[in-house]
Amino acid sequence: MAEFTLKEIKSLEYVRPEIEKGYTDHSLHVDLSSKEVKINAIEPKVKEKFIGGKGYDLWFMWNSVSGKTKWNDPENAICIASGPLGGTPGYPGGGKSIVTTISPLTGIPIDSNVGGYFGPYTKFSGFDVLQITGKSDAQIVVLIDGIDSKIKLYEAEGLTDDSYTLSAQLTDYFDKEKPVNISVVSTGSAAKHTELGCLNFTWFDAKRKRVRYKQAGRGGIGTVFAHKNIKAVVARWGSVSMKSNNPADFDAMKNVTKLHAGEINELDPKQNRMALVGTTHLVPIMNDHDCLPVNNFKYGQHPEAHNIGEAVYEHIFDKGFDGCWRGCAVACAHGVKDFVPFTGPYKGQKVFVDGPEYETVAGCGSNLGVFDPFFILEMNFYCDTYGLDTISIGTGIAFVMECFEMGLITKEHTGGMDLSFGNRLNALELLHQMVRGEGFGMIVGKGIRKMKAIFAKDFGADAAIMQDIGMESKGLEFSEYMTKESLAQQGGYGMALKGPQHDEAWLIFLDMVHNFMPTFENKAEALHWFPMFRTWFGLCGLCKLPWNDIVPEDNRQNPEPAKVVKHVGWYADFFSSITGRKVSPDDLIPMSEAVYNFQRLFNLKMGYGTREFDTLPYRAVGPVTVDEYLSRIERYDKDLTENYKVDITGMEIAQKVAVLRKHREARYEQLKDAVYKRRGWTSNGIPTVETVKRLGIDFPDVMELLKANGVE
């Protein structure tokens, strides 16, 4: 192991704020430029309105940045918070952290909900939210030591850039005796050369005696982290119990925890078996329903997809408990022991791979035309180690491969590499180039939006076709679901605040398979309720998977099974029992609505947040090319004749493609109208004065912003 030194340059001893009903009511601010460390009380009105987690992150960011702030300006903040319910051992999904920053890809706030112990440990150390601003000259390690009540800054020398080794080294360094007391946040060596950097959040797996990882993947947060010259942020905390949050009603909390965990223990083995296969059960199901992205979202199915689904990974995953939070009964954070990479710096060595999850399998597998489970493991491993987002990497390389196959780019541009679909070695080589800061990988690392501009300007590629097949919206790469046949999910991606990530709304099956929301108004209602409810998890420090991936046995008797109302009731009870703020299920949506609308206004403040930015590449809406149309000709012909009443007799395929496009694009615009109306926004997608007043977010600067955008 390489030698490294950590030179202490700042130490602040503090009196640890006690936790009261899930909150410490204090925030921690670290300015890397001045090396100032401050602890502030959080005002009750901020708590009332923003709840915690993502709500706190956004509030502190809002006050740190101006509308002109770019991702690499020192005032851009990285905020990390759990939430009032975060850190409850045994409650399924009860220990998440939410990270936000201004994204290098989108220029607006990005948020990422991540496992590992960092958020809860930071809270137990005294802080509901951590805000890091500024930029350090030297490489910095920040330590939040709740055991010794000290915040320390260190200048680091000789520490590896490689997240896999770095986290293990720092865990060992800061608590050799009790590594379980440590959680490390770091990025990897590719984050500084790309805009796709992720953060790795760790926990120590006591059974396997090793550091494990979960990623705050989306939007280039790792790139901001690396740019600020942060090597790692480390939280140190000791014992955690059900009393750690000092809940208002301990018995009620214990009761609801028991109910939810008990149900999962009983039903997961009968339902999705996530404790065995994680989210890889989705691979065959998506494939069977023509929703698995294949070859840059061109197709939704492939005969070899079974090679990368649950039936294979069940046997590859290392057996044992895999909760990314203590006692999470879902325990879906699986990994693979003794994997031996066949390329790169770890070639020939045994490593542990944390993952893959569905998104990585689909993004770095089927979407690249590769159906080799071990290749996916290698992509997964190097993305984590190098600090890269597997989703943006998968979707980005898929775009490059289609450009290559279409002849929009050639070997002349790729440094001699054949980047046809299925080329495993060259896909991996792109990652290694991103770490070395060289070659075509550096261009791929800029993300699809910038690639499109470079390919058009420097390589003379056709901008219009790249606009259609480049799967990004707002600058963020799509996550891994095919949306062509689900208008509601097109809305779920196109109108998602941060860009096309499915954590806001996942409506494909309700819409496409079950035709549960036939009208625009039905879809708009779903695109109100689901994003709001899903936002709530991020306010409270929770994982959404236990809500609807394991459901009560009688759930299907409910007229709206997708809402899993029994669990919504449990979440209301859980919130009441910890915070003492009595809420009913109906109160949860308005809580989220305030934060959701505030984030939309934040986009507006940054120069976005209006209708023109809620756009989609046509590949997300319908068939771009003639062969794509031909591959599902019956479906598209039927759509034209039955839904749009078009007489297709004698029409050439190219003409059908064009007519279908006109109709489908118009339909998406109609959906936007319906959704904006339901959300209380203007037809330009801006929250109205009435909406912000109703939600109590009519702060003077919000009203000024609205006025400046013609909303009075």
Place this chain on the structure above:
Amino acid sequence: MITVDEKKMEWHQGITIRELLDMLENTQFCAAVRLNGKLVSSPSFDTTKIPDNAVIYILPLIAGG
């Protein structure tokens, strides 16, 4: 005899998953079942025949990532 969500049911030669679901209540949101440990998705419900003594679990509404 087959077992569906841990309840015994009569079996007859040639019964498909679709026919089974049609006999049960509130299965309109079923997009996948587990038949003897293997996933079967809705596009194959009409053509997948259930063998005698099969163990079937009706999976909940697919919730995505």
